[in-house]
Amino acid sequence: MNTRGLRSQLKDSVPVTGLAPQAGAYGVQDTMRRGFSSVKNELLPSHQLELSEKNFQLNQDKMNFSTLRNIQGLHAPLKLQMEYRAARQIQRLPFLQSSNLALDTLRGSDDSIGFEDILNDPATSEVMGEPHMMVEYKLGLL
Amino acid sequence: MCAKIHYIAPNIYCCGAGTAADTEKTTEILSSNLTIFSMNSGRNPRLIMAANILQDMLFRYKGQIGAHLILGGVDCTGSHLYTVGPYGSMDKKPYLAMGSGDLAALGILEDRFKPNMEMEDAKTLVRDAIHAGIMSDLCSGNNIDICVITREGVDYIRPYQESEYKDKRQRKYKYKPGTTPVLKENVVPLEIQLVEETVQRMDTA
Numbered sequence: 277m278n279t280r281g282l283r284s285q286l287k288d289s290v291p292v293t294g295l296a297p298q299a300g301a302y303g304v305q306d307t308m309r310r311g312f313s314s315v316k317n318e319l320l321p322s323h324q325l326e327l328s329e330k331n332f333q334l335n336q337d338k339m340n341f342s343t344l345r346n347i348q349g350l351h352a353p354l355k356l357q358m359e360y361r362a363a364r365q366i367q368r369l370p371f372l373q374s375s376n377l378a379l380d381t382l383r384g385s386d387d388s389i390g391f392e393d394i395l396n397d398p399a400t401s402e403v404m405g406e407p408h409m410m411v412e413y414k415l416g417l418l
Numbered sequence: 419m420c421a422k423i424h425y426i427a428p429n430i431y432c433c434g435a436g437t438a439a440d441t442e443k444t445t446e447i448l449s450s451n452l453t454i455f456s457m458n459s460g461r462n463p464r465l466i467m468a469a470n471i472l473q474d475m476l477f478r479y480k481g482q483i484g485a486h487l488i489l490g491g492v493d494c495t496g497s498h499l500y501t502v503g504p505y506g507s508m509d510k511k512p513y514l515a516m517g518s519g520d521l522a523a524l525g526i527l528e529d530r531f532k533p534n535m536e537m538e539d540a541k542t543l544v545r546d547a548i549h550a551g552i553m554s555d556l557c558s559g560n561n562i563d564i565c566v567i568t569r570e571g572v573d574y575i576r577p578y579q580e581s582e583y584k585d586k587r588q589r590k591y592k593y594k595p596g597t598t599p600v601l602k603e604n605v606v607p608l609e610i611q612l613v614e615e616t617v618q619r620m621d622t623a
Contacts (some may be wrong), residue, residue, distance in 0.1 A: 324480065324482070325480060328478075332478065387454050387455070387458060388451050389447055389450045389451055389454070390447065391447070394443075
């Protein structure tokens, strides 16, 4: 594998939350929450499509917004991003599954079915987070 | 027997080669999306839409979804035949073959295809092409299904022809006593000695 391409394959080359190195409090691996760490797992993805799928929505949005900016000027993507930000805040309590209906309608994905609707549907998950701990974590009390 | 011709829309059917699970799920998702579209817009979907949706989806997954698909149907612009490969490539031809038996089938198609054939000649040609695939390729199954789509409707002929090689296995392989000759017989009686006897009463009331 050529070394120039290797840099772009590292997990931390992409600024997406969830892919950052697994440091908890005090800058050390948070074994309780994230499990055992290994240097290889933190640096390289474990599947060819892991990076591209994790960032798929992000990349689509970036592409669409930059096209929109080039065609219609700065205000159009700015206004749309403001609406996305507002719609993203409409959520239920942290341990409950939100429908994200407003966000879906804005994105236009409310009339299409993809793998994310069929596989690993959070509504059919067998485990649920501990409600008290999740709310405390969200409020920053934990 | 597995069904390799999948329903997409009333006027569109899709033949799937490659990984069976991938073709099943991909064609189901495509069919759902096109149904939502036709409910939204009140129109029958067009083949080029189905081909585009498949292309986008398969290219996104960079060939990890092993679906080699042939889409065929009749829409308001006429009748079309498209093929979509697993990496997202698309082609539009008058005749196509995909899968492990595609070279064998293409041999027959290249030889005898003519534009504007009669219906029965076309069915015979397709049957011969698939037969070549069945005979020359191990992974190509046994039976032949044909799906004829016209402006008037769909004729899904399943099976068009079943395999002539039926299963002739016996399934029971018992032999008569005396089939194997006995050369020598040696009887050793075991002497059983009674060592201990305990009697436990049961209440049988």
